[in-house]
Amino acid sequence: MLSDLEHAVLGIVWIEQPCTAYAVRVVFQKSPSAHWSGSAGAIYPLIRRLERDRLLRSAARRGDKRGTRLYRLTDGGLAALKAWLRPPLPPVSGLINMDPLRVRIRFLGALPKRERRAVVGEAQDKLREFLPQVKSEVRQARTSGDTPQYLISRGVLISVRAQLAWLAEVGRTL
Template sequence: MEASAVTWAILGLIRQRPMSGYDLKRAVDRTIRHFWAASYGQIYPELRRLEDAGWIEGADAANGGRSRRLYRLTDAGRVALEDWLHGHETRLELRDESLLRLFFADALPPEEALGLLAARREGYRMMLAYLRGLDDGTGPDPPFVDVVYRWGLDHCEWGIEWCDRQERRLRQSS
């Protein structure tokens, strides 16, 4: 089984409870999407591959005339997931168009360049609002789910302050 990015997201999520492809997409969007997105075009083919490999098992769970296929983790899948969890790789890939603009902002008049810093701050604000909106108040999450959620909030708050600091610094030094 050739594991790829989306493999672990799926295994990890259906470990909590059996899910359909549709469920998975929603779970991804509600939880890990801000640092790891996944689309139907990845999820459905990956479910096939995972079932072929014996890491998950699908069962028909039609709801009246509405077809539905629920997948659950097999023992082999559980082992694979735990193996991956023990990995300690930490390469992080960032793609941040706002930083790219900022990097070239010296080509703009100073006031407009500072505007890009303000725009970045606004981006963090919107992300923060989005993350706060995810909190549906349904009781306490497991500790590490909570840690990752906090990371999102803390990261945005840090980013907002960072933009403020830099704007002040640049205004003073000019």
């Protein structure tokens, strides 16, 4: 019934509660993936919907003159989050991610050989430049003892390394 974004919002509120809708937006904006922008037009109506459906509840922050509200999960919200996490998981097709690099490389043959190398090279550069940032996030999460965040950062790191390994293969075979 709820979309992945809505479930993710429940999850973020579960982690950050009590928190504002704005804080939820920031989480998406800071995410390394551009999949969800965390735009105001998406988040505020979505959160109102979740509150209307009693999955979130909110209270005004005392002494705050803008409409700032602090959200928490209700029991129903926690149940919805759990139901989403629990098996059965979606079919594999829903687990295989869409790699924007892969869809490009698929058509690389449309470019002359020299330009192909340039594309692969630039992709490698961009990903390699990104590595230190991910690594520092891994370190930071580990030293601060934030295990879930540590695992997520590890996931990103492993995924980026896999992309780099694949790009190396692509570069080798043209």
